Amino acid sequence: MTAPRSNSLPARVRADVAHNARVWNYWLGGKDHFPVDRTVGDQVTGMYPSIGEVARADRAFLGRAVRHLAGDAGIGQFLDIGTGLPTADNTHEVAQHTAPDARVVYVDNDPIVLAHARSLLTSSPEGATEYIDADARHPDRILRAAQPTLDLERPVAVMLLGILNFVLDTDEALRIVRQLMAAVPSGSYLVLTHPTLELGGEGNEAAMRFWNENATPPITARGRFEFAAFLDGLDILDPGIVSCARWRPGPGPAGAEVAQFGAVARKP
């Protein structure tokens, strides 16, 4: 997309500052981004060439995790926080392919995601999808708004893919996870991805610094120890905490390891 004149945009959209949802869409090969997103996206790629691979591996992980949960694990409800712009294989499409009656609530706080949310509301007739424009820092508000669509007495897969990295304070990020997981019953799941400077991600440090000076929202990386703390008290599924590219890869050669942790864990 070219940068629209500001009077044609929802008031909260900034076309002059790169936004994560739009740059992520650019890295994924989508078309919902402005010149400033492409410029910053290309500069980050110049500093950290595997970022496009990270984005694709994260989406592929989402597909494998949701297929497993909707299939073998029998999960029929998904709360996908930090959804991103609609792309190929959105959560409800993957889940409803396996379980047509799956119910999915999407949450993001980017006004461009809100503007495109209608593409996420294409549920199967047996299932349901809903979109909530909210900040992940307010789990109570999100849980309240999700309740007409999700039955919180029944297991839910809480998905936080590539989003806790935008909650810079680790205690606050932990509080968000704990509040969400406390609100769902035993048999629910937590699905997480998070960028790291481990797993060969050392080159990402300068790129993240550049991001924080030139784009929004600011980002942080976390190590294995901090990532593991998000999963405290949950049973982590095999193969544990790994590069998201290595989480139950399909048949054929495994994709290259990327510097993004991924894990799926069940609430006992």
Ligand SMILES: C[S@@+](CC[C@H](N)C(=O)[O-])C[C@H]1O[C@@H](n2cnc3c(N)ncnc32)[C@H](O)[C@@H]1O
């Ligand atoms: C890296 S993208 C990940 C998108 C998708 N989950 C995926 O894995 O492909 C992060 C998304 O989180 C959203 N986000 C960032 N901070 C947020 C916050 N505080 N509350 C809600 N959404 C947020 C961004 O707008 C963006 O769409």
